Amino acid sequence: MSPSQLNTESLISEWLEHPSGRAILIDVLARRGPDVRALYAIQTLPLSSVITLSRGTVTAEQLDLLVEAANQRISDTPPNPELAHLFPSAPPPSPTDWTEKVIPGRFSGKRFIVTGAGSGIGRATALRLAREDAAVVAVELNTLRMEALLENPAAHSITGVVADISREADIQRIIAAAGSRIDGLTVIAGVADDMTPLHEVDDDLWERIFRLNVTAPFRLTRKVLPIMLSRGAGSIVNLTSQAGLRGSVAGAAYTAAKHAVIGLTRSAAYSYSPRGVRVNAVAPMPTRAILDSNYGFPGGLGPSPAASLIPADLEAASVAAPIAYLLSDDAVAVTGTVLPADEGWGLG
Structure with missing residues (x-):
């Protein structure tokens, strides 16, 4: 899906694969609760489902702002001042990006x-x-x-x-x-x-x-x-x-x-x-x-x-x-x- 086609009925998986949509979506939801991993469990649902799942904490108006911000960021047009906080410096990593870092010899002899x-x-x-x-x-x-x-x-x-x-x-x-x-x-x-x-x-x-x-x-x-x-x-x-x-x-x-x-x-x-x-x-x-x-x-x-x-x-x-x-x-x-x-x- 092209960036300009993101909307509230786009699947959450599509948002997570989108170059700017993923960063914006995770950034906003992280402000409302730290467990943004939940997105990966509901990725087959449309973005609009977040309204119901959040019991109204996230509103339709807020999702519309997310859509505008995601598409506007790709277009390189100056962002609406109301959307400035939706532009994080870099997208956070996927939950599966972490790799165990073994330290050989750390417990030698113990x-x-x-x-x-x-x-x-x-x-x-x-x-x-x-x-x-x-x-x-x-x-x-x-x-x-x-x-x-x-x-x-x-x-x-x-x-x-x-x-x-x-x-x-x-x-x-x-x-x-x-x-x-x-x-x-x-x-x-x-x-x-x-x-x-x-x-x-x-x-x-x-x-x-x-x-x-x-x-x-x-x-x-x-x-x-x-x-x-x-x-x-x-x-x-x-x-x-x-x-x-x-x-x-x-x-x-x-x-x-x-x-x-x-x-x-x-x-x-x-x-x-x-x-x-x-x-x-x-x-x-x-x-x-x-x-x-x-x-x-x-x-x-x-x-x-x-x-x-x-x-x-x-x-x-x-x-x-x-x-x-x-x-x-x-x-x-x-x-x-x-x-x-x-x-x-x-x-x-």
Whole structure:
């Protein structure tokens, strides 16, 4: 389609392929909410559908201005002053433009424990650490997922342990596999709830969510810390969630549990920072990787950003990247922080 033919009934995919339309469209919608990835999920719809989808936040008059701005920019005519703000200096990148930047040798000689390593963010983290020359003890509850992880060509330095970190005997096996040196621990395994509000949460649901998201990480960390303290060095990264920062993305049990993870993170950081052990947390937005590992709960993490075209592996890798940073010596001065890895989604 020629630039002059863009209109409100042009498909969003046509706007995203247009040399000026894409930049203008994303720029304007980003002013109304940071998750412009939603455009890639509705790209088969006409631009006019944004009016309904935004519940009136975006008006027909505003879309008409977008059309005028996109076509006027191509024509090189001086823009209407009302349209000046619609001319960004450069179009933002597509969500699929990001490439994982592996740093060979960054973790040479170091050993890490990664839980939840059979899928999603845990798998991406274990493979990222292995590609950067760490020895990784990968912990996964599901045998088939563990086998798939170990078949990956990058898993040459990964030792797999099929274990349930809520069981004391399994924790002992994990520690035995790691040996006398543990440089880092990242606790990613967990379970989501079914969006149940507080007055409907029964004791079994509450206890299961807390057992797997709080008590199990607490017990594993309790075993790892003495080993780190004996060397006066170590880094622990917990995976919390946007549910640990707000009350609107999960049920009462999971929200309370992820708030508790942040409390454990900050308390441990305060206690052990003077002794050389850093403790931080990463808070991703709801991702397909997390929803895929919710251990059977149908609701997952509840309302999530609109699905995007980002491949699941790439999505998980983008969260594994800040986890790897916090585990690395580059984060030597960082402890007690909760780092959102959510593309600004939590700002809305």
